[in-house]
Amino acid sequence: MQTRRRAPHSLHLAEELYTFVYLHYLYSPYYQTLCDSDSLPSSLYPQRTSSSLSLSHSKELASMAETKKLPVQIFKSEDLLADSLAKYVADLSNKFTSERGAFTVCLSGGSMIDYLRKLPEPPYVDSLEWSKWQVFWLDERVVPKTDPESNYKLALDGLLSKVPIPPANVYAINDTLSAEGAADDYESRLRELVKNGVITLSPTSGFPKFDLILLGMGPDGHVASLFPGHPLVHEKKRWVAFLTDSPKLPPERITLTFPVINSCAYAAFAVTGKEEADAVHSVLGKPENPVKLPAALVHPKGGELIWFLDEDAASKL
Numbered sequence: 001m002q003t004r005r006r007a008p009h010s011l012h013l014a015e016e017l018y019t020f021v022y023l024h025y026l027y028s029p030y031y032q033t034l035c036d037s038d039s040l041p042s043s044l045y046p047q048r049t050s051s052s053l054s055l056s057h058s059k060e061l062a063s064m065a066e067t068k069k070l071p072v073q074i075f076k077s078e079d080l081l082a083d084s085l086a087k088y089v090a091d092l093s094n095k096f097t098s099e100r101g102a103f104t105v106c107l108s109g110g111s112m113i114d115y116l117r118k119l120p121e122p123p124y125v126d127s128l129e130w131s132k133w134q135v136f137w138l139d140e141r142v143v144p145k146t147d148p149e150s151n152y153k154l155a156l157d158g159l160l161s162k163v164p165i166p167p168a169n170v171y172a173i174n175d176t177l178s179a180e181g182a183a184d185d186y187e188s189r190l191r192e193l194v195k196n197g198v199i200t201l202s203p204t205s206g207f208p209k210f211d212l213i214l215l216g217m218g219p220d221g222h223v224a225s226l227f228p229g230h231p232l233v234h235e236k237k238r239w240v241a242f243l244t245d246s247p248k249l250p251p252e253r254i255t256l257t258f259p260v261i262n263s264c265a266y267a268a269f270a271v272t273g274k275e276e277a278d279a280v281h282s283v284l285g286k287p288e289n290p291v292k293l294p295a296a297l298v299h300p301k302g303g304e305l306i307w308f309l310d311e312d313a314a315s316k317l
Protein backbone atom coordinates (compact mmCIF):
# COMPACT_ATOMS: atom_id res chain seq x y z
CA MET A 1 0.00 0.00 0.00
CA GLN A 2 1.29 3.39 -0.91
CA THR A 3 1.79 5.63 2.04
CA ARG A 4 1.43 9.35 1.81
CA ARG A 5 2.52 12.01 4.18
CA ARG A 6 0.13 14.57 5.49
CA ALA A 7 0.84 17.97 6.81
CA PRO A 8 1.70 17.76 10.51
CA HIS A 9 -1.39 17.09 12.55
CA SER A 10 -2.88 20.41 13.58
CA LEU A 11 -2.40 21.86 16.99
CA HIS A 12 -6.07 21.81 17.80
CA LEU A 13 -5.89 18.43 19.48
CA ALA A 14 -3.50 19.69 22.11
CA GLU A 15 -5.48 22.89 22.37
CA GLU A 16 -8.64 21.00 23.17
CA LEU A 17 -7.18 18.51 25.55
CA TYR A 18 -8.23 18.82 29.13
CA THR A 19 -4.74 18.10 30.27
CA PHE A 20 -2.91 18.81 33.47
CA VAL A 21 0.74 19.14 32.75
CA TYR A 22 2.92 18.89 35.82
CA LEU A 23 4.60 22.19 36.42
CA HIS A 24 8.06 20.82 36.83
CA TYR A 25 7.82 19.31 33.42
CA LEU A 26 7.47 22.72 31.86
CA TYR A 27 10.86 23.72 33.15
CA SER A 28 12.74 20.46 33.07
CA PRO A 29 15.52 19.91 30.55
CA TYR A 30 13.56 16.89 29.36
CA TYR A 31 10.54 18.95 28.51
CA GLN A 32 12.63 21.58 26.80
CA THR A 33 14.38 18.93 24.75
CA LEU A 34 11.07 17.66 23.52
CA CYS A 35 9.73 21.09 22.78
CA ASP A 36 12.83 22.18 20.96
CA SER A 37 12.84 19.06 18.85
CA ASP A 38 11.63 19.36 15.27
CA SER A 39 10.71 15.77 15.24
CA LEU A 40 8.47 15.87 18.28
CA PRO A 41 6.27 18.92 17.88
CA SER A 42 5.52 20.82 21.02
CA SER A 43 1.82 20.58 20.22
CA LEU A 44 1.93 17.27 22.00
CA TYR A 45 3.34 18.82 25.12
CA PRO A 46 1.38 21.98 25.88
CA GLN A 47 3.56 24.71 27.33
CA ARG A 48 0.91 25.92 29.66
CA THR A 49 -1.25 24.36 32.29
CA SER A 50 -4.93 23.90 31.75
CA SER A 51 -7.05 26.78 32.98
CA SER A 52 -8.89 24.26 35.11
CA LEU A 53 -5.78 23.50 37.13
CA SER A 54 -6.51 24.82 40.62
CA LEU A 55 -3.85 26.64 42.62
CA SER A 56 -3.72 24.06 45.40
CA HIS A 57 -3.57 21.26 42.92
CA SER A 58 -0.85 23.00 40.98
CA LYS A 59 1.19 23.48 44.18
CA GLU A 60 0.81 19.84 45.00
CA LEU A 61 1.90 18.85 41.54
CA ALA A 62 4.78 21.27 41.62
CA SER A 63 6.06 19.88 44.90
CA MET A 64 5.77 16.38 43.55
CA ALA A 65 7.65 17.61 40.57
CA GLU A 66 10.56 18.65 42.75
CA THR A 67 11.23 15.08 43.64
CA LYS A 68 9.97 12.91 40.82
CA LYS A 69 10.86 14.75 37.62
CA LEU A 70 8.50 12.66 35.56
CA PRO A 71 6.35 13.97 32.73
CA VAL A 72 2.73 13.04 33.38
CA GLN A 73 -0.36 13.98 31.42
CA ILE A 74 -3.80 13.52 32.93
CA PHE A 75 -6.88 13.37 30.73
CA LYS A 76 -10.50 13.88 31.55
CA SER A 77 -11.50 10.79 29.61
CA GLU A 78 -9.96 7.65 28.22
CA ASP A 79 -10.93 8.83 24.76
CA LEU A 80 -8.84 12.00 25.10
CA LEU A 81 -5.98 9.88 26.39
CA ALA A 82 -6.31 7.67 23.29
CA ASP A 83 -6.21 10.76 21.04
CA SER A 84 -3.03 12.00 22.64
CA LEU A 85 -1.36 8.60 22.76
CA ALA A 86 -2.05 8.06 19.06
CA LYS A 87 -0.46 11.40 18.26
CA TYR A 88 2.54 10.63 20.45
CA VAL A 89 3.10 7.26 18.72
CA ALA A 90 2.55 8.81 15.27
CA ASP A 91 5.11 11.54 15.96
CA LEU A 92 7.68 8.95 16.98
CA SER A 93 6.85 6.80 13.96
CA ASN A 94 7.50 9.81 11.71
CA LYS A 95 10.71 10.63 13.54
CA PHE A 96 12.25 7.17 13.39
CA THR A 97 11.04 6.14 9.93
CA SER A 98 12.47 9.34 8.44
CA GLU A 99 15.67 9.25 10.49
CA ARG A 100 16.62 5.61 10.06
CA GLY A 101 14.01 3.92 7.91
CA ALA A 102 12.57 1.75 10.66
CA PHE A 103 10.48 2.08 13.80
CA THR A 104 10.87 -0.63 16.43
CA VAL A 105 7.90 -0.77 18.81
CA CYS A 106 7.24 -3.07 21.74
CA LEU A 107 3.58 -3.60 22.53
CA SER A 108 2.08 -4.60 25.83
CA GLY A 109 -1.05 -6.68 26.20
CA GLY A 110 -3.93 -5.83 28.50
CA SER A 111 -5.56 -2.47 27.95
CA MET A 112 -2.79 -0.96 25.84
CA ILE A 113 -4.17 -2.12 22.51
CA ASP A 114 -7.47 -0.49 23.32
CA TYR A 115 -5.70 2.77 24.18
CA LEU A 116 -4.06 2.60 20.71
CA ARG A 117 -7.45 2.35 19.03
CA LYS A 118 -7.11 5.68 17.19
CA LEU A 119 -4.09 4.54 15.20
CA PRO A 120 -6.07 2.45 12.69
CA GLU A 121 -8.25 5.50 12.04
CA PRO A 122 -7.72 8.68 9.98
CA PRO A 123 -5.43 10.56 9.85
CA TYR A 124 -2.95 7.92 11.02
CA VAL A 125 -4.15 4.85 9.15
CA ASP A 126 -3.19 6.27 5.78
CA SER A 127 -0.39 8.63 6.70
CA LEU A 128 2.04 6.57 8.78
CA GLU A 129 4.83 4.57 7.17
CA TRP A 130 3.44 1.29 8.43
CA SER A 131 5.72 -0.75 6.18
CA LYS A 132 8.65 0.46 8.27
CA TRP A 133 7.20 -0.62 11.60
CA GLN A 134 8.87 -3.55 13.34
CA VAL A 135 6.58 -4.89 16.04
CA PHE A 136 7.62 -6.80 19.15
CA TRP A 137 6.04 -7.77 22.44
CA LEU A 138 7.14 -6.52 25.79
CA ASP A 139 5.66 -9.66 27.24
CA GLU A 140 3.60 -12.56 26.06
CA ARG A 141 1.57 -15.31 27.61
CA VAL A 142 2.73 -18.79 26.54
CA VAL A 143 -0.56 -19.85 24.95
CA PRO A 144 -1.53 -20.55 21.35
CA LYS A 145 -1.72 -17.43 19.19
CA THR A 146 -5.45 -18.06 18.77
CA ASP A 147 -6.09 -18.07 22.54
CA PRO A 148 -8.05 -15.08 23.89
CA GLU A 149 -5.26 -14.70 26.51
CA SER A 150 -2.62 -14.18 23.80
CA ASN A 151 -1.21 -10.67 23.66
CA TYR A 152 -0.45 -11.31 19.99
CA LYS A 153 -4.12 -12.09 19.28
CA LEU A 154 -5.19 -8.99 21.14
CA ALA A 155 -2.88 -6.82 19.03
CA LEU A 156 -3.80 -8.62 15.82
CA ASP A 157 -7.50 -8.10 16.37
CA GLY A 158 -7.26 -4.54 17.66
CA LEU A 159 -4.45 -3.04 15.58
CA LEU A 160 -2.28 -5.21 13.35
CA SER A 161 -5.09 -6.55 11.16
CA LYS A 162 -6.22 -2.97 10.50
CA VAL A 163 -2.96 -1.42 9.32
CA PRO A 164 -0.56 -2.43 6.53
CA ILE A 165 2.40 -3.68 8.57
CA PRO A 166 4.10 -6.49 6.63
CA PRO A 167 3.56 -9.79 8.51
CA ALA A 168 7.35 -10.39 8.30
CA ASN A 169 7.83 -7.33 10.51
CA VAL A 170 5.66 -8.73 13.29
CA TYR A 171 7.66 -10.77 15.79
CA ALA A 172 5.26 -12.99 17.69
CA ILE A 173 6.63 -15.65 20.02
CA ASN A 174 6.89 -19.26 18.88
CA ASP A 175 3.81 -20.68 20.56
CA THR A 176 4.82 -24.29 19.96
CA LEU A 177 7.62 -24.08 22.52
CA SER A 178 7.73 -24.25 26.31
CA ALA A 179 8.01 -20.98 28.22
CA GLU A 180 11.77 -21.46 28.54
CA GLY A 181 12.12 -22.43 24.87
CA ALA A 182 9.98 -19.48 23.74
CA ALA A 183 12.09 -17.03 25.78
CA ASP A 184 15.35 -18.47 24.39
CA ASP A 185 13.95 -18.38 20.87
CA TYR A 186 12.73 -14.78 21.22
CA GLU A 187 16.07 -13.64 22.60
CA SER A 188 17.95 -15.37 19.72
CA ARG A 189 15.70 -13.63 17.21
CA LEU A 190 16.30 -10.28 18.86
CA ARG A 191 20.06 -10.89 18.76
CA GLU A 192 19.81 -11.67 15.04
CA LEU A 193 17.84 -8.47 14.43
CA VAL A 194 20.48 -6.49 16.31
CA LYS A 195 23.15 -8.05 14.08
CA ASN A 196 21.11 -7.13 10.99
CA GLY A 197 20.73 -3.57 12.23
CA VAL A 198 16.93 -3.73 12.46
CA ILE A 199 17.14 -3.13 16.21
CA THR A 200 19.88 -0.84 17.45
CA LEU A 201 22.07 -1.71 20.41
CA SER A 202 22.51 0.71 23.26
CA PRO A 203 26.21 1.61 23.30
CA THR A 204 26.01 2.29 27.03
CA SER A 205 24.14 -0.76 28.29
CA GLY A 206 24.89 -3.31 25.55
CA PHE A 207 21.18 -4.21 25.51
CA PRO A 208 18.82 -3.71 22.57
CA LYS A 209 17.48 -0.21 22.26
CA PHE A 210 13.89 -0.21 21.04
CA ASP A 211 12.59 3.06 19.63
CA LEU A 212 9.40 2.90 21.68
CA ILE A 213 8.16 0.69 24.49
CA LEU A 214 4.46 0.95 25.33
CA LEU A 215 3.69 -0.09 28.87
CA GLY A 216 0.58 -0.89 30.82
CA MET A 217 0.52 -1.28 34.58
CA GLY A 218 -1.60 -3.67 36.62
CA PRO A 219 -3.23 -2.64 39.94
CA ASP A 220 -0.34 -4.41 41.71
CA GLY A 221 2.19 -2.19 39.90
CA HIS A 222 3.44 -4.90 37.54
CA VAL A 223 4.73 -4.01 34.10
CA ALA A 224 5.27 -6.43 31.24
CA SER A 225 5.32 -9.76 33.15
CA LEU A 226 7.55 -8.36 35.89
CA PHE A 227 5.58 -8.72 39.12
CA PRO A 228 6.20 -7.25 42.57
CA GLY A 229 8.42 -9.54 44.64
CA HIS A 230 9.24 -11.83 41.71
CA PRO A 231 12.96 -12.59 41.24
CA LEU A 232 12.77 -11.67 37.54
CA VAL A 233 12.51 -8.04 38.60
CA HIS A 234 16.24 -8.30 39.41
CA GLU A 235 17.31 -10.05 36.20
CA LYS A 236 20.44 -8.32 34.93
CA LYS A 237 21.75 -10.47 32.07
CA ARG A 238 18.92 -11.93 30.03
CA TRP A 239 17.19 -9.94 27.33
CA VAL A 240 14.13 -12.17 27.47
CA ALA A 241 13.17 -14.19 30.55
CA PHE A 242 10.44 -16.70 31.27
CA LEU A 243 8.24 -17.47 34.24
CA THR A 244 5.88 -20.31 35.00
CA ASP A 245 4.50 -18.85 38.23
CA SER A 246 2.90 -15.59 37.17
CA PRO A 247 0.58 -14.40 39.95
CA LYS A 248 -1.73 -13.18 37.20
CA LEU A 249 -3.08 -15.93 34.96
CA PRO A 250 -2.01 -17.47 32.70
CA PRO A 251 1.04 -18.56 34.72
CA GLU A 252 3.47 -19.22 31.83
CA ARG A 253 4.84 -16.10 30.23
CA ILE A 254 7.90 -14.57 28.66
CA THR A 255 8.98 -11.00 29.25
CA LEU A 256 11.61 -8.50 28.27
CA THR A 257 13.75 -7.65 31.28
CA PHE A 258 14.42 -4.32 32.98
CA PRO A 259 17.85 -3.82 31.39
CA VAL A 260 16.13 -3.96 27.99
CA ILE A 261 13.21 -1.79 29.05
CA ASN A 262 15.57 0.80 30.48
CA SER A 263 17.70 0.89 27.33
CA CYS A 264 14.87 2.11 25.09
CA ALA A 265 14.73 5.51 23.42
CA TYR A 266 11.14 6.30 24.46
CA ALA A 267 8.84 4.62 26.96
CA ALA A 268 5.20 5.50 27.51
CA PHE A 269 2.83 4.26 30.18
CA ALA A 270 -0.91 4.43 29.61
CA VAL A 271 -2.98 3.72 32.70
CA THR A 272 -6.66 4.32 33.44
CA GLY A 273 -9.15 3.46 36.14
CA LYS A 274 -9.57 3.77 39.90
CA GLU A 275 -8.19 0.26 40.45
CA GLU A 276 -4.77 1.51 39.41
CA ALA A 277 -4.89 4.69 41.52
CA ASP A 278 -2.98 3.24 44.52
CA ALA A 279 -0.19 1.91 42.33
CA VAL A 280 -0.01 5.21 40.42
CA HIS A 281 0.25 7.01 43.75
CA SER A 282 2.96 4.66 44.92
CA VAL A 283 4.99 5.15 41.75
CA LEU A 284 4.45 8.85 41.07
CA GLY A 285 3.26 10.37 44.28
CA LYS A 286 5.21 8.81 47.10
CA PRO A 287 8.89 9.47 46.62
CA GLU A 288 9.55 8.47 50.22
CA ASN A 289 8.20 4.98 49.65
CA PRO A 290 11.19 2.61 49.96
CA VAL A 291 9.35 -0.32 48.38
CA LYS A 292 9.49 0.21 44.68
CA LEU A 293 6.81 -1.38 42.54
CA PRO A 294 8.06 -2.74 39.20
CA ALA A 295 6.51 0.26 37.43
CA ALA A 296 8.75 2.53 39.50
CA LEU A 297 11.81 0.75 38.10
CA VAL A 298 11.12 1.97 34.58
CA HIS A 299 13.67 4.71 33.99
CA PRO A 300 15.15 4.60 30.49
CA LYS A 301 18.75 5.68 30.83
CA GLY A 302 19.35 8.22 28.12
CA GLY A 303 15.77 7.72 26.98
CA GLU A 304 12.53 9.51 27.73
CA LEU A 305 9.57 8.37 29.78
CA ILE A 306 6.05 9.75 29.76
CA TRP A 307 2.87 8.75 31.62
CA PHE A 308 -0.61 9.06 30.12
CA LEU A 309 -3.25 8.82 32.88
CA ASP A 310 -6.95 9.39 33.14
CA GLU A 311 -8.42 11.23 36.10
CA ASP A 312 -9.42 8.02 37.87
CA ALA A 313 -5.91 6.59 37.73
CA ALA A 314 -4.54 9.94 38.90
CA SER A 315 -7.17 10.41 41.61
CA LYS A 316 -4.82 9.68 44.53
CA LEU A 317 -2.00 11.92 43.39
Ligand SMILES: O=C1O[C@H](COP(=O)(O)O)[C@@H](O)[C@H](O)[C@H]1O
Pocket: 107, 108, 109, 110, 111, 112, 138, 139, 140, 141, 151, 215, 216, 217, 218, 219, 222, 223, 224, 225, 248
Ligand atom coordinates in the same frame (compact mmCIF):
# COMPACT_ATOMS: atom_id res chain seq x y z
O1 LIG B 1 -0.79 -9.34 32.09
C1 LIG B 1 -0.52 -8.26 31.62
O2 LIG B 1 -0.86 -7.13 32.31
C2 LIG B 1 -0.27 -5.86 32.05
C3 LIG B 1 -1.24 -4.79 32.54
O3 LIG B 1 -2.47 -4.98 31.88
P1 LIG B 1 -3.64 -3.92 32.00
O4 LIG B 1 -4.81 -4.55 31.34
O5 LIG B 1 -3.85 -3.69 33.46
O6 LIG B 1 -3.21 -2.69 31.27
C4 LIG B 1 0.07 -5.70 30.58
O7 LIG B 1 0.77 -4.49 30.39
C5 LIG B 1 0.88 -6.91 30.15
O8 LIG B 1 1.32 -6.76 28.82
C6 LIG B 1 0.01 -8.11 30.26
O9 LIG B 1 0.65 -9.31 29.83
